[in-house]
Amino acid sequence: MKSTRIQLLLVTTLFFSMLSPINGQGRTKNKAASFARWYKGNTHTHTLASDGNAPASYVVKWYYNQGYNFIALTDHNKIINPDTVKLPGKLRKDFILIRGEEVSGGKSIHTTGLNVTGYVDPGDKTLANAAILQNHVDSVLTHSGLPILNHPNFSKGIHASNISTTSKLHMLELFNGHPGVYNWGKEGHAPVEVKWDSLLTQGHRFFAVASDDAHHYDQFYPEKANPGRGWVMVKSTVLSPDSIVAAMVRGDFYASNGIILKTVEANQNNLTVEIDLVATKEQLKSPYLTGNITTEGKSGFLIEFIGSGGKVLKKTEGTSASYAVNGSEQYIRCRVSYCRKRAENKFEYLYAWTQPVFPGQK
Ligand SMILES: [Zn+2]
Ligand SMILES: [Zn+2]
Incomplete structure (x- = not known):
């Protein structure tokens, strides 16, 4: 069965769910783990x-020039074979393409x-919401891929009850x-972060990505769907499509739309997070960021x-x-935010979101 790889990884993840370290350094003490590093990537382009x-x-050149380590070209119901894409001339060794598709249903x-x-x-495409989503998930797994539900608040959206x-x-x-996906909520739909907490509170194991959905x-x-706005930082010893996806399935990554972390570490006693101040200050100069604008x-x-x-x-x-x-906590996750003042008494919030750990799950 082709989906065996992902299913095995998920089983492994559940096995390690008792506060396994997020940064991949403490889980195993073998030498290779000490060379794990953060890789920046975009899963939706x-x-x-x-x-x-x-x-x-x-598109590939844009991300390469911005210092990304991996991207997935995810066209609507289309696959681009990475081997057919012309890569930038002087290719760094730490840049790869991951084969992807945005499975776009009704x-x-x-x-x-x-x-x-x-x-x-x-x-x-005519089925009910939950059936369309289940078909997508099953088909992606059949093709040995990792399914990620995109933009739950886009258009009519999908409620946590249908995701769960x-x-x-x-x-x-x-x-x-x-710009059209309402991350921070809209009438009839809670902010996506609230939906995430709802799923976690119901006992569903969900990790979260940030992505560009660049067009x-x-x-x-x-107002344009530009690149450079949302990404994941994945902690891995190896940069390859399989190792990046495996690290994501384990939860060895965080999502960001502006904040860079130096440390994300969990053990039996503590969950510790440290901002990489130098990298974050540099990142915050980016003209591409679009944070949560508040009054x-x-x-x-x-x-x-x-x-x-x-x-x-x-x-x-x-x-x-x-x-x-x-x-006794059912789950614990960390949200790091940076707030800066904008014109006309507006504030902008930028974030890094770590994945939840589950101390209460035996
Ligand atoms: Zn979409
Ligand atoms: Zn898209």
């Missing part, structure tokens, strides 16, 4: 093969198939850089540890923080 406005080679339900072996058919009934789905897009590579302004805010860094029901268990204003685990 479009090209001329569907509704993006640049050819694949141009009712605006879209699912990234990451590292799929071949074309994934979106199936019957889906089996073998363990990842969703928490932040999507497209436009010529003009850059907030109220407090400038500076804030680190929050979040548990069941989305409740903030502890918060610290600063660049590093540690949460003492008491063992």
Whole structure:
């Protein structure tokens, strides 16, 4: 069965769910683990093969020039073979393409198939929301890929109640850089982060990515679907499609739309997070970022540890923080934010979101 690889990884993940270290350094003590590093990547990008406005080679060059380590070209119901894409001339050794597709079904339900072996058919587009999503997940797994539910608040959206009934789905897009996806909520739909907490609180194991969903590579302004807005940082000893996806399935990554972390570490007693201040300050100069614009805010860094029901268990204003685990928490995750003042009494929040750990799950 072709989906064996992912299923095995998920089983492994569950096996290690008792506070396994997120940064991959403490889980095993073998030598290779000490060489794990962070790799920056985007799991959701479009090209001329569907509704993006640049050819694949141009898109790849854009990400390469911005210092990314991997991207997946994920056109709507189209597969681009990475071997056919012209790569930038002086290719760094730390840059790869991962084969992907945005499986785009009816009712605006879209699912990234990451590292799929071949074309994934979106199936019957007339089914109910939950059935469309389950078809996507099953088909992506059949093609040995990792399914990621995209932009849950896009168009009519999909509610947590429809996501929670889906089996073998363990990842969703928490932040999507497209201007039409309502990451922060809209009428009838809670912020995606609230949906994530709802799923976790119900006992479903979900990790979260941030991605670009980039379509436009010529003009850059907030109303365009530009690249450079959301990404994942994956901790891995090896940069290959299989190792990156395996690390994501283990939860050895965090999602970001502006903040860079130096340390994300969990053990039986503590969950510790430290901001990479130098890298974050550099990242915050990027003209491509689009944060959460609010009318109220407090400038500076804030680190929050979040548990069941989305409740903030502890918060610290600063660049590093540690949460003492008491063992009864259903889950704990960390949200790091940076707030900066914008024109007209507006504030902009940028984030890094770590994956949850599950001390209460034996
Ligand atoms: Zn989509
Ligand atoms: Zn898309």
